[in-house]
Amino acid sequence: MSISNFEDSLLTLKGYFLAKRLMSKTQYFTRTEIEEYQIRAIYKLLNQVCTYIPYYKKLFWDYDFDVSKFDDLKKLRQLPILKKKDLLDAPQDFIFANEACRSLELSTSGTSGEPLKTFTSRNQWIIEQASIWRHWKWAGYKFRDKMAILRSYAPKNNEPIMKLNKLKNWLYVSPYHLDDKNGLEILKKLRKWQPKFLRGYPSSLYVLAVISRNYDIKIPSLKAALTASEVLTDEYRRVIEETFKIKVFDHYGQAEITTMIHECEKHECLHLLEDYAYTEFKNIEGTEEKSLIATNLFNYAMPLLRYDTGDKVILSKKVCSCGRSFKGIKKIIGRSDLLLFHKKGYYIPSINLYTYFSKLKEVSKFQVIQHNNNEIEVRIQLINANITSSKQIQYDIKNEFNDRFGTTIDLKITNEFITGSGGKCNPIIQKIKK
Numbered sequence: 407m408s409i410s411n412f413e414d415s416l417l418t419l420k421g422y423f424l425a426k427r428l429m430s431k432t433q434y435f436t437r438t439e440i441e442e443y444q445i446r447a448i449y450k451l452l453n454q455v456c457t458y459i460p461y462y463k464k465l466f467w468d469y470d471f472d473v474s475k476f477d478d479l480k481k482l483r484q485l486p487i488l489k490k491k492d493l494l495d496a497p498q499d500f501i502f503a504n505e506a507c508r509s510l511e512l513s514t515s516g517t518s519g520e521p522l523k524t525f526t527s528r529n530q531w532i533i534e535q536a537s538i539w540r541h542w543k544w545a546g547y548k549f550r551d552k553m554a555i556l557r558s559y560a561p562k563n564n565e566p567i568m569k570l571n572k573l574k575n576w577l578y579v580s581p582y583h584l585d586d587k588n589g590l591e592i593l594k595k596l597r598k599w600q601p602k603f604l605r606g607y608p609s610s611l612y613v614l615a616v617i618s619r620n621y622d623i624k625i626p627s628l629k630a631a632l633t634a635s636e637v638l639t640d641e642y643r644r645v646i647e648e649t650f651k652i653k654v655f656d657h658y659g660q661a662e663i664t665t666m667i668h669e670c671e672k673h674e675c676l677h678l679l680e681d682y683a684y685t686e687f688k689n690i691e692g693t694e695e696k697s698l699i700a701t702n703l704f705n706y707a708m709p710l711l712r713y714d715t716g717d718k719v720i721l722s723k724k725v726c727s728c729g730r731s732f733k734g735i736k737k738i739i740g741r742s743d744l745l746l747f748h749k750k751g752y753y754i755p756s757i758n759l760y761t762y763f764s765k766l767k768e769v770s771k772f773q774v775i776q777h778n779n780n781e782i783e784v785r786i787q788l789i790n791a792n793i794t795s796s797k798q799i800q801y802d803i804k805n806e807f808n809d810r811f812g813t814t815i816d817l818k819i820t821n822e823f824i825t826g827s828g829g830k831c832n833p834i835i836q837k838i839k840k
């Protein structure tokens with residue numbers, strides 16, 4: 407089920423108080439305390455899943471995995487790694503029905519372009535919010551500080567490109583209209599409104615920073631930037647930090663709700679949130695990169711044990727001077743999202759297309775190929791669509807792209823998708839070389 411705005415605010419508020427109480431303490435746990443905390447949480451979770459979820463009951467039987475003897479995190483390695491494909495093939499196998507009926511449904515389409523629905527228990531959602539509040543606190547954010555947000559706000563033609571939420575003191579800014587003219591209008595508004603924080607897709611904040619630099623418009627009120635959802639490249643970070651004279655606090659999370667990573671105020675590394683998930687690092691031969699294999703500690707609605715996130719990290723060798731014992735991550739190597747371009751040549755973020763397609767239940771796979779500013783090809787695979795719904799969906803997609811990109815797309819219903827090296831199918835292909 408989806409939740410109302412009121413309920414969402416209520417859960418967020420509970421998260422705020424949890425961040426103030428429990429999670430302000432757990433972040434300073436010693437290594438031993440962290441391990442004990444994780445063992446207790448996973449022991450409880452395992453007991454639930456082996457009682458109520460037939461898939462795990464069978465799995466534990468097949469692997470001779472004795473839940474009652476779980477007293478060491480390493481014992482989890484007796485179980486196989488769960489692949490995204492297993493989840494896509496039979497998502498219902500992982501759902502705890504009693505919990506899921508009261509849970510939140512999220513949709514994602516991840517790196518493969520194949521939509522997936524996941525369930526998050528309310529308790530986990532509160533922990534999710536608490537973790538985010540705590541991260542913002544690391545960045546110096548206080549309740550109702552002014553924040554400009556460049557993500558997910560996609561106004562239609564007759565709507566303004568900026569929208570203020572007075573209650574939260576958040577100014578939503580469209581990342582889909584960042585040409586020079588609008589960029590200037592946004593920067594002038596921000597200079598006058600005096601936000602302390604910028605939040606958004608790294609690519610969107612980068613483009614705003616480039617416009618700010620080119621036109622020499624400064625926003626001296628800014629204290630920090632909070633980035634998420636895309637990989638923050640070194641270049642994005644450098645330009646945002648140098649232009650706005652602030653530090654960036656990066657966030658890594660997942661729609662599958664398995665693990666989370668936050669950059670602290672010392673910026674010596676990013677921290678793996680070990681009061682949120684138990685995360686293993688799997689070696690990849692010939693590289694210092696490690697795969698992230700995660701087990702969320704509290705999501706009882708859809709527990710995923712040893713889930714392969716598909717993302718990789720490089721571990722930090724230094725101990726961070728912030729005093730937290732959460733493991734340090736030097737770099738996150740996830741999906742590197744490509745910039746797409748509007749017909750007029752300005753940048754459009756691609757990350758929100760994943761959310762857009764994941765909400766169209768008849769679309770089982772998508773691929774967007776930009777040949778040039780005025781030529782965009784969209785391939786979709788449909789499931790359970792009849793002639794009427796197929797026509798409707800094509801009409802809707804064409805309209806959506808026309809709004810975002812200012813151009814008519816070439817839409818194909820097909821089972822054929824372009825695959826790259828290693829057979830990987832990228833949902834977004836950019837053919838424009840810039």
Ligand SMILES: [Zn+2]
Binds near residue numbers: 672674727728
């Ligand atoms: Zn630190």
